[in-house]
Amino acid sequence: MGALDHEIGSDTKVSRGPYTIADYINARARADGLSQRTIAANTGYSRSRVNRILRDEDRRPISLVEANTILASMGVGPLEVALANEVINKNTSINADEMGIVLSLVAVMVDGLPIKIAALLDVIDGFESSDIRKEHGIKLHNAIYDMLKSLYTDLTERKDARIDYTKF
Structure with a gap:
């Protein structure tokens, strides 16, 4: 997953970038209307652990296993996780909520596209x-x-x- 340990000082109020995978999880949870309680129930993690790794202030590090488990329980596929990592690693200047919305759009747009492009070889005469x-x-x-x-x-x-x- 990469960039899981990237942190912002707790005394710094930042409205745009840099972000962590926990910020992305929070943005997706808000967009999907999921509470930390629901995430805990869906993953089997305790509510206190979910709160410690997803709260805005004094956040504890999230492990790769925890991030993958939470994202999978939210229905976030590997393509969207990879796109989130790209945004996180490049420290782009969009806020966490914008990031979640944009990445959902891009993941849907790209999903299955390689197969469709490869199918063009059969559809277009002379195309190799x-x-x-x-x-x-x-x-x-x-x-x-x-x-x-x-x-x-x-x-x-x-x-x-x-x-x-x-x-x-």
């Missing part, structure tokens, strides 16, 4: 595996970003149009 190159990933990465930016811009504009400001 030697035609697939690592550098194509940059173009795909940028295209996905542009598409998401356009979709979310449209969504935001529609959301603004639905709000009746005359009521305020």
